[in-house]
Amino acid sequence: MKKGSGIFSGITLFILFSVVIYLLQDYLHRNNIDYRVVTGANILMFALSVISHVLHIRASKNPNPNVLVRSIMGATSLKLFVLAAATIVYLYLHRENPNIKAIFAGMALYVFYTIFDVKYAMQLNSKK
Numbered sequence: 001m002k003k004g005s006g007i008f009s010g011i012t013l014f015i016l017f018s019v020v021i022y023l024l025q026d027y028l029h030r031n032n033i034d035y036r037v038v039t040g041a042n043i044l045m046f047a048l049s050v051i052s053h054v055l056h057i058r059a060s061k062n063p064n065p066n067v068l069v070r071s072i073m074g075a076t077s078l079k080l081f082v083l084a085a086a087t088i089v090y091l092y093l094h095r096e097n098p099n100i101k102a103i104f105a106g107m108a109l110y111v112f113y114t115i116f117d118v119k120y121a122m123q124l125n126s127k128k
Helices: 005-023 025-030 035-060 065-093 100-126
Strands: none
Touching: 005 025, 005 035, 005 100, 025 035, 035 065, 035 100, 065 100
């Protein structure tokens, strides 16, 4: 596995979720889920995923295996805190009528991207 292939897979995951969100716009609208909020969460999770891949690649070069474990935990925590901060900002800006279902959809994206990132980091570790 090449070290850059995880980023390519991340781009594929981002495009896949973007297409699914686009194709399900009518369904999301019927169920009162703002597709723009879900798309924003997808973009945010992709950007954080790219950052975590860079951290994992750097950590995999270190001979100490604990560095990769700390990288995984740090990246997961970073994504969680950034998503929480984005949610707080969204709720503050949309006090009158927040779209809670879209927030939960964003949280589901967090789970998918985190599973993908941890799987990628474990593959980096198994190559040692």
